[in-house]
Amino acid sequence: MAMDSTNGECSSPTASAVGLLPLFGSSRPPPAESLEEKLRRVSEENRRLAPALDAILSADRSNHPRALATSPPAQQQGNAALTTQAATGVVVTAEPRHKVRTVRARAEPADADANHLKDGYHWRKYGQKVTRDNPYPRAYFRCAYAPSCPVKKKVQRSADDNLMLVATYEGEHNHEQHAQSEYSYINDASTTSQQQQPQAGGSSSSTLPCSIISINSLGRTITLGLADQRRPGSSSNAEAAAVVVGEIVTPELRKVLVDELASLLKNDPEFIESLATAVADRVMERIPAAGHIL
DNA sequence: CGGTTTTGACCTGCGC
DNA sequence: GCGCAGGTCAAAACCG
Numbered sequence: 001m002a003m004d005s006t007n008g009e010c011s012s013p014t015a016s017a018v019g020l021l022p023l024f025g026s027s028r029p030p031p032a033e034s035l036e037e038k039l040r041r042v043s044e045e046n047r048r049l050a051p052a053l054d055a056i057l058s059a060d061r062s063n064h065p066r067a068l069a070t071s072p073p074a075q076q077q078g079n080a081a082l083t084t085q086a087a088t089g090v091v092v093t094a095e096p097r098h099k100v101r102t103v104r105a106r107a108e109p110a111d112a113d114a115n116h117l118k119d120g121y122h123w124r125k126y127g128q129k130v131t132r133d134n135p136y137p138r139a140y141f142r143c144a145y146a147p148s149c150p151v152k153k154k155v156q157r158s159a160d161d162n163l164m165l166v167a168t169y170e171g172e173h174n175h176e177q178h179a180q181s182e183y184s185y186i187n188d189a190s191t192t193s194q195q196q197q198p199q200a201g202g203s204s205s206s207t208l209p210c211s212i213i214s215i216n217s218l219g220r221t222i223t224l225g226l227a228d229q230r231r232p233g234s235s236s237n238a239e240a241a242a243v244v245v246g247e248i249v250t251p252e253l254r255k256v257l258v259d260e261l262a263s264l265l266k267n268d269p270e271f272i273e274s275l276a277t278a279v280a281d282r283v284m285e286r287i288p289a290a291g292h293i294l
Numbered sequence: 295c296g297g298t299t300t301t302g303a304c305c306t307g308c309g310c
Numbered sequence: 311g312c313g314c315a316g317g318t319c320a321a322a323a324c325c326g
Contacts, residue, residue, distance in 0.1 A: 125299060127318055140317070144298090154317095299324070306317080 101169040104158070121145065121173070123153065134159040149174050 123141035130137045136157035143149040151171040158164035 124297090126320095128300075129316065129318095132315065138316085295326105297325090300322085302319105302321100304317105304319075306315105308314090308316105310312090310314105 103167040103169065105165050105167070121151075131156070136162065143173060 122144045124144035125139055125141050127140040128137045129140070134156055136159065138154055138156040141153045141155065143151040149171075151169065151173050153170070154168045156166050158166055
């Protein structure tokens with residue numbers, strides 16, 4: 001990670017060359033598809049997932065009608081357990097009463113050995129154990145950012161599907177999510193499909209770890225403001241993502257920024273949930289009567 | 295060299 | 311009380 005030692009704030013890697021690629025270091029693959037293609041793909045995916053999502057939402061409405069009716073996505077607190085499934089395939093089950101959250105996320109085949117779920121916090125592994133009911137070892141992590149932070153998590157691959165990671169979070173972070181933690185949360189596009197950000201116990205730490213993108217291009221500076229730069233009244237990072245300061249000059253640079261923005265939004269659980277809700281609502285609107293599927 | 299991971303040993307809770 | 315399983319500790323190894 002990159003820390004600005006002069007002011008203590010997090011800073012993004014600065015591209016000094018004309019091409020500005022990669023924006024976030026060598027690990028980022030070059031953009032393989034255009035934004036239009038991405039949008040088409042996402043739309044297609046949304047269309048495909050809409051029925052399943054609707055079923056899930058319907059189930060949730062019947063189980064916890066008040067929770068869904070009154071709680072905005074970013075405030076998944078309350079007395080009722082809440083399960084959500086976003087377009088990423090990540091399932092989050094929260095049991096606020098016990099400060100325990102279970103996150104299921106699909107791991108990339110390339111990460112078959114990894115037993116770690118990137119979620120924006122900095123974890124230190126302190127143990128590993130093979131449990132009786134699962135051939136895959138369970139890893140134990142503690143929050144490593146603050147020594148006094150009581151949050152722990154357990155990560156284990158699903159016995160049924162070894163590509164499914166099951167992470168159990170216990171406790172509540174007593175600090176803000178820190179940029180130092182896991183920068184790749186928003187930047188490593190290759191793992192975005194499996195990332196899920198914990199918002200343990202409703203601490204308002206739904207901010208992204210580091211979101212100031214500062215690019216120095218031929219003497220021009222471009223800054224994307226996110227996370228703690230969130231404007232008052234902005235309900236999500238998606239809205240805040242619209243804050244772009246600086247000058248966009250070349251089409252290449254423009255494309256890079258658009259791709260980056262798309263990547264940021266794709267990684268924003270709030271945005272994804274809002275998008276999923278909107279899609280579900282549209283689907284519901286177009287169903288004239290019960291029992292009719294498009 | 296300092297932080298992180300690994301891994302065997304130890305502790306604790308629970309069921310019988 | 312005993313055994314088992316899950317959870318934690320801590321020293322050594324590893325890594326950047």
